[in-house]
Amino acid sequence: MLGYDKHAFEPFAVTVDLAVLTLRAGALHVLLVERGQEPYAGRWALPGGFLLPEESAERAARRELAEETGLADVTGLHLEQLRTYSEPGRDPRMRVVSVAFTALLPDPPEPHAGTDAAEARWVPYDKAQGLAFDHDRILADARERVGAKLEYSCLATAFCPAEFTLGELQQVYETVWGTALDRPNFRRKVLATPGFVEAVPGAARLTGGRGKPAALYRAGPATALHPPLLRTPREGRPA
Amino acid sequence: MLGYDKHAFEPFAVTVDLAVLTLRAGALHVLLVERGQEPYAGRWALPGGFLLPEESAERAARRELAEETGLADVTGLHLEQLRTYSEPGRDPRMRVVSVAFTALLPDPPEPHAGTDAAEARWVPYDKAQGLAFDHDRILADARERVGAKLEYSCLATAFCPAEFTLGELQQVYETVWGTALDRPNFRRKVLATPGFVEAVPGAARLTGGRGKPAALYRAGPATALHPPLLRTPREGRPA
DNA sequence: CCTTTTATAGTCTGAGTGACTATTAAGGGG
C-alpha cells in the first residue's frame, strides 16, 4: 500500500469465479459452464468473468450470477466472498488473480448460457471433477465453507424457497453434511433457536406426498446460531 | 474465467495488506506504518505492498510480514487470508485490488521499518483509528474474524510463545473478546479438549510473580475445537 | 507466622443434546 513510486508493479488481470450451489432432487448441485476454447476447451468450469473497470468484486460476482443463472432478480440470493486465488500459473496464458464467491440458490432454475459461456448446466457435486484451472479446489473450498457455516449460522434457509417445511430444512443439513439427523431432535433445536425460523401464521400446510402435512415456516431475522448445531465431532481439521 | 478474447479487460494493481496482531501488556496491538507521502501522508496504515510478478498473495504476505516485523524467521507464524477489498476508489490514485491477511504473533518484537515504510510501530487496537484508505474496515474485519475463530479453533496458541501457562492462554481469550472468564472452568475446558495443549513433561514451571507457580504447556496438534468454546451468547450478528 | 496472590482441585446445578417411544394426520389398497 505504500511507496507506489518506489516499486515497479505488475498489472494483473482480476476475475471473479462463482461456486453456485443448490439442492436438486436431494443432492448438492453446482452450476458449471462448458469451455469453448483453449485452454481447457471442452472442460467444465465455474462461471466467472473479468471485473469491469468501475466495479467491485462483489458487484461483478452478482452481475455474473444474474447472467449465468438467467434469473431476473438475484438481489435476494446469498452471495459471499470465499477467498482469493493468486498462484502464478493457475491460468496458463497470463497472470490472473481470481476472487472466488459462493452463491446459494433455493430453487434450481434452468440455467441460461451467458454471453460468453458455451453452455451452463447444473451438475451433481460428486460428478463435478476435473474442472478447468484450479476450480476443483475452489469448489471443494466452497463446499467446505458452506458445511462449516451451517453449524453456526442460519445459512441453511438460503437453500430453501420462501416457505418451507422443517423436513426440507433438515434435508439441507443432511445433504450438505452427508449425515442423517434425528428428526425430532432437529425440530426441537431449530424451534428453540429464536429467530431462525418463524411459522407461517395462516396455519398453511403443504402436501408433498402421503404422510401428515407439515407446517410451513419462513426464514427468521436471526443470522447466527447460538449455540451452534454441531456436526458429528471429528478430529482436528484445518481451522 | 471464460472468453478472454471476447471481453476487453482492465489491468489492476494487486497488493496485500496485513493486519498483524499481537498481545502486549494485556492489550491487543496492531502493527502500523506511518505513510510518508500522499495520499494520506502522515497517517497510519496497515503494512503491505504489491505482489511481485511471480508471487502468490500468500507468498507476498509472508514476505511483507518478514520485512515489516524485522523477524528473521516468520515461517512458524500464523498467517491467514482474510478477504479481498476491491471497491473502486479505495485508493484515490488508481484501481487497486488488495488481498488482506491476518497475522498473529506471540511475542511483540520491536518492529523494523521495511524498505518502503517510513516507520513501523505497535499501536494499541483501540487507538488504531483513522487509518489510511479502507484500513479501518480491514482491521475491524480482522479482529472480528480472530475473535470468532477463537471459539472453534485452537488459534489462541498463535498469540503465545512456545511454552505458556494456562493463565496466559486465558488472557488471550479475555483480551480479544473483552470479557472475563472463570479460571477453573477455562482450565477444565482446555485440558478436556484433546490435542489443544500438552503439558511440558519436565514438570517445568514459571515464576511470573508472587503466587503459586504455573505449569507450562505447549500447543498441541489439534487445530479445531469440538465442541467449541463459546463467547457469551449474543443476538444475531452477521454470519 | 500470617497475609496476599495465583494455580489447581472439586462440587453442584441447569441447559442442551442424543437416543428413543408415542401420537396424529394424511394417502392407498384391499
Add this chain to the structure above:
DNA sequence: CCCCTTAATAGTCACTCAGACTATAAAAGG
C-alpha cells in the same frame, strides 16, 4: 371402509457439559 404405510409432531430419559461456586496448594512479602 378398514387397515397399513408414511411422515409430522409430541414427549421422555439419561448423559454431557458449562456456569457458578468453594476449597486447597504453593509461592512471595512483610
